Amino acid sequence: MELIIQLIAGAVGGNAVGAAGKNVSLGTAGNSIVGALGGLGGSQLLGLLGTAAASTGGIDIMGLLGSAGGGAILTAIIGLIKNKAMG
Numbered sequence: 001m002e003l004i005i006q007l008i009a010g011a012v013g014g015n016a017v018g019a020a021g022k023n024v025s026l027g028t029a030g031n032s033i034v035g036a037l038g039g040l041g042g043s044q045l046l047g048l049l050g051t052a053a054a055s056t057g058g059i060d061i062m063g064l065l066g067s068a069g070g071g072a073i074l075t076a077i078i079g080l081i082k083n084k085a086m087g
Contacts, residue, residue, distance in 0.1 A: 002060075017072040
C-alpha cells in the first residue's frame with residue numbers, strides 16, 4: 001500500500017509542477033509517469049537520510065511530502081532538459 005501512495009503522490013507532484021510551469025510540462029501522461037518515478041525516489045531518499053518518521057500504521061506525512069516533492073523535482077528537471085534539447 002505504501003508503494004501505491006508513493007506513486008500517486010509523485011504523480012500529483014509531477015502534474016502540479018507541470019501545470020505551474022508550462023516550460024517544464026511533459027504533458028499529463030509524461031508528468032504522471034516521471035512524477036511517479038520521482039515519488040519513489042524522493043521517498044527512498046528521505047528514508048536514507050533518516051528524516052522520514054517511522055510509520056505507525058497511519059500516513060507518514062514526511063514520506064508523502066517527499067514523494068510529492070520528488071515527483072515535482074524530477075518532472076521539472078526532465079522537462080527542462082527536454083525543452084533545452086528541443087531548442
